[in-house]
Amino acid sequence: MIFVELILQGLIQGSIYALIAVGLTLVYGLLRILHIAHAALFTLGAYLGLLITNATGSLALGFLVAMVVVGIAGIAIYRFCYHDVLDQPPHVALIASVGLFIAMEEGFRLIWGPTSISFTEPPWQAAVVLGGIQVKTADLVTIPLAIVLIGGLAAIVAFTRIGLAWRATVTDPAMAGSFGIDALKVRYLNFFLGSALAAAAGVMFAILANFVEPTMGGVPSYKALAIIVLGGLGNVRGTLIAALMLGVIESFGTIYLGWAMDRDAIAFAFLILVLMVRPQGLFARS
Amino acid sequence: MQYEITLAVFMGINIIFAQSLNMITGFCGQISLGHAAFYGTGAYCSALMAKAGVPIPVCILAAMAAAGLFGLIVGFASLRVRHDFLAITTMGVGFLFIGIVRQQDFLGGEMGVFGIPGIVDDKFQFMVVVLVLAALVIALAVYLKHSWLGFAFDAIAQDEDTARTVGIGVARYKLTAFVIGTALAGLAGALYAHHVKFIGIDSFGFVESVTVLSMVIVGGIGSIWGVTITAAVLSVLPLWLQFVSDYKLLLYGLLLFVVMRFSPDGLDGLLRWILRRLIGGIGRRVMADKA
Numbered sequence: 094m095i096f097v098e099l100i101l102q103g104l105i106q107g108s109i110y111a112l113i114a115v116g117l118t119l120v121y122g123l124l125r126i127l128h129i130a131h132a133a134l135f136t137l138g139a140y141l142g143l144l145i146t147n148a149t150g151s152l153a154l155g156f157l158v159a160m161v162v163v164g165i166a167g168i169a170i171y172r173f174c175y176h177d178v179l180d181q182p183p184h185v186a187l188i189a190s191v192g193l194f195i196a197m198e199e200g201f202r203l204i205w206g207p208t209s210i211s212f213t214e215p216p217w218q219a220a221v222v223l224g225g226i227q228v229k230t231a232d233l234v235t236i237p238l239a240i241v242l243i244g245g246l247a248a249i250v251a252f253t254r255i256g257l258a259w260r261a262t263v264t265d266p267a268m269a270g271s272f273g274i275d276a277l278k279v280r281y282l283n284f285f286l287g288s289a290l291a292a293a294a295g296v297m298f299a300i301l302a303n304f305v306e307p308t309m310g311g312v313p314s315y316k317a318l319a320i321i322v323l324g325g326l327g328n329v330r331g332t333l334i335a336a337l338m339l340g341v342i343e344s345f346g347t348i349y350l351g352w353a354m355d356r357d358a359i360a361f362a363f364l365i366l367v368l369m370v371r372p373q374g375l376f377a378r379s
Numbered sequence: 380m381q382y383e384i385t386l387a388v389f390m391g392i393n394i395i396f397a398q399s400l401n402m403i404t405g406f407c408g409q410i411s412l413g414h415a416a417f418y419g420t421g422a423y424c425s426a427l428m429a430k431a432g433v434p435i436p437v438c439i440l441a442a443m444a445a446a447g448l449f450g451l452i453v454g455f456a457s458l459r460v461r462h463d464f465l466a467i468t469t470m471g472v473g474f475l476f477i478g479i480v481r482q483q484d485f486l487g488g489e490m491g492v493f494g495i496p497g498i499v500d501d502k503f504q505f506m507v508v509v510l511v512l513a514a515l516v517i518a519l520a521v522y523l524k525h526s527w528l529g530f531a532f533d534a535i536a537q538d539e540d541t542a543r544t545v546g547i548g549v550a551r552y553k554l555t556a557f558v559i560g561t562a563l564a565g566l567a568g569a570l571y572a573h574h575v576k577f578i579g580i581d582s583f584g585f586v587e588s589v590t591v592l593s594m595v596i597v598g599g600i601g602s603i604w605g606v607t608i609t610a611a612v613l614s615v616l617p618l619w620l621q622f623v624s625d626y627k628l629l630l631y632g633l634l635l636f637v638v639m640r641f642s643p644d645g646l647d648g649l650l651r652w653i654l655r656r657l658i659g660g661i662g663r664r665v666m667a668d669k670a
Binding site: 121125127174177178181182183184185186187188189191192193194195196197198199200203311315318319322326351352353354355356357358359360361362364365368369372374 | 410462463464482585600631632633638639
C-alpha cells in the first residue's frame with residue numbers, strides 16, 4: 094500500500110513540477126535562455142491567487158487573475174530583460190535572470206512581508222478515501238488540472254495558426270521570419286502561456302501547502318531547471334516525463350535515502366547521475 | 380578600530396573567494412552556480428580539524444586539498460557537460476552539498492559547528508594574515524593570466540572546439556582551472572570559519588554562490604582588478620550602509636540585472652568603453668586640428 098501512496102504523492106508533486114517546467118523548456122526551446130526568473134512568476138502567481146481568493150471568496154477568479162496577470166508579467170520580463178541581450182553570450186541572459194529573480198523575491202518580501210500567508214478558507218480540503226488511501230480533494234485535483242492545462246497548451250500549439258507559427262519559429266527562426274512570421278508575437282505568446290502555467294502551478298502549490306511565502310519559488314523552480322535539463326533542454330515531452338519521474342523518485346527517495354541527504358538534494362543527485370551518463374539529458378532531440 | 384578590522388578581513392576573504400571563481404569562470408570560461416559548495420567544504424574541513432586539535436596551518440592546507448579534490452570531481456563533470464548544462468549541474472552540486480551536510484550529525488547538521496579556534500588571538504594580526512593572503516592570490520591570478528596556462532585557459536574560454544583543434548589539451552586545462560579555483564575557495568572558506576568562529580549551512584547556499592558570481596560578473600568576467608574592486612566594495616557595502624542591510628539582496632539582484640542588461644562586460648567593460656570614448660574624442664580633435 095505504501096508503494097501506491099508514494100507513487101500517488103510523487104505524481105502529484107510531479108504534476109506541479111511539470112506545470113512549472115513546461116514554461117521553462119518552451120523559453121529554452123525558442124530562445125536558448127535559462128529563464129531563472131520563472132521561479133518568481135510562480136511565486137507571484139501563488140500570491141495573487143491566494144490574495145484574490147481570500148478577498149473575493151472565488152477560487153476560480155483567483156486562478157484566472159493569477160494566470161492572466163502573471164502571463165503579462167512574463168511578457169514584460171521578456172521585453173525588458175531578455176529582448177536586448179539575445180545576441181550576447183548565454184551567461185548574460187542567465188545572470189540577468191538570476192538578478193531579476195533575486196530582486197523580485199525581495200520585492201515580494203517587502204510588499205507582502207517575510208512571513209507566510211494562508212487561505213482564510215482553505216479550498217478542497219475534504220478527505221476522500223480512494224481504494225484504502227486517504228487523500229485530500231486538492232491532491233486529486235492537481236493531476237487533472239495539470240493534464241487539462243498542458244493539454245490545452247498542446248492543442249494551441251497543434252491546431253492554431255499562431256501555434257503553427259510558433260513551431261516554425263522554434264524549428265528555424267530565420268526561415269520562419271522570411272515567411273512573414275512575426276517572431277516577436279511568437280515570443281510574447283510563448284512567455285504569456287509559459288508564465289500563466291507557472292502561475293497555475295503556484296496557486297495549486299499554495300492550495301496543497303496552504304501557505305505562500307516570498308521564498309517558496311526557489312526550490313521547486315531550481316528543480317524545474319533540473320527537470321528541463323533531464324528532459325533534454327527544449328523537449329516538451331521529455332520534460333513532462335522527467336517531471337513525473339522526478340516527483341516519484343523524490344517521494345521514494347525521501348523514505349529510503351533520507352539518512353544521507355534531504356529531499357531537495359535527491360533531485361540534484363539524480364540530475365548529476367544522469368548527466369554523467371547522458372550529458373544531453375534523458376530525452377534529447379537528435 | 381575593531382570594526383574597520385572586521386571589514387578589512389571580510390574584504391580580504393571575499394577577494395580570495397571572488398578571484399577563485401574568476402579563475403574558473405573568467406579565465407577558463409566555465410560558469411559555476413555552485414561555488415559556495417567549495418567555500419563550505421574548506422570551512423567545514425578546517426573547522427572540524429581545528430576543533431580536533433590539529434595545528435591551524437595544517438587545517439587550512441587540508442581544507443584547500445579537500446576543496447580542490449571536490450573541485451576535481453566537479454571538474455570531471457565539466458568535461459561531460461557544457462554551457463547551460465554546466466551551469467545547472469554546478470547549481471545541483473551546490474544543493475547536493477547543503478542537502479548532504481544538513482543530514483550529517485558529525486558535520487553539525489542544522490545546528491552548524493561552533494567554538495572554532497581562531498588563527499591568532501590578535502585581530503590586527505589576523506587582518507594582516509588575511510590581507511597578505513589576498514594579495515598573494517591576486518599576484519597568483521596576475522601570474523596565471525600571463526602564463527601559458529592562462530593563454531590556454533583563454534583559448535578554451537573563447538572557443539573550446541577551436542582550442543582542441545590547435546592541440547590544446549582541453550580536459551587537462553579545465554581540470555587544472557577547477558582544482559586551482561576550488562582550492563582557493565577552500566582557503567577563503569577556512570579563513571571565514573576561523574574568523575567568525577561559527578559556521579552554519581545557510582552560509583554556503585545558493586545565495587552565496589550567486590553573490591560571489593555577481594562579484595565576478597559585475598567586476599567584468601576575467602578582469603583581475605575589476606573583480607578585486609567589486610569584491611571589496613560589495614562585501615563592505617551592506618556593512619557600511621546599515622540601512623541598506625534589509626535591502627541587501629534586492630540591491631544585489633538589481634545590480635546583477637542592470638549590469639548584465641546595460642554593460643554585459645561589467646565594470647571592466649564600462650571603463651574600457653569610457654576610455655575608448657575619451658581617446659576617440661581626443662583623436663578626433665587632433666584630426667580636426669590637422670585639417
